Amino acid sequence: MVLLYRYAQYKGYGTSASGSLAAFVDSASVSDWATQAMSWAVANGIINGKDGGLQPTGNATRAEFATILMRYAKL
Numbered sequence: 001m002v003l004l005y006r007y008a009q010y011k012g013y014g015t016s017a018s019g020s021l022a023a024f025v026d027s028a029s030v031s032d033w034a035t036q037a038m039s040w041a042v043a044n045g046i047i048n049g050k051d052g053g054l055q056p057t058g059n060a061t062r063a064e065f066a067t068i069l070m071r072y073a074k075l
Contacts, residue, residue, distance in 0.1 A: 001047065004072050005037035013075060019043030026053035046071045 009015050019042035021027035030038050038054060041047045046068055047054065060068070
């Protein structure tokens with residue numbers, strides 16, 4: 001998410017949206033340096049979580065990442 005967030009900043013896209021991470025059971029596991037990017041991604045519907053969490057230390061499948069990229073492309 002940080003990569004996409006910073007690329008959006010670079011391209012001049014709006015990055016001020018901020019969603020709450022509190023609804024996700026593993027929100028405390030999101031690193032401080034990634035919190036803003038994750039909040040932005042949640043606010044824009046780029047990520048919705050999986051099994052009630054964000055899984056910040058997990059791996060995304062190709063299908064999950066393709067979905068993330070498709071949602072990002074619609075911004």
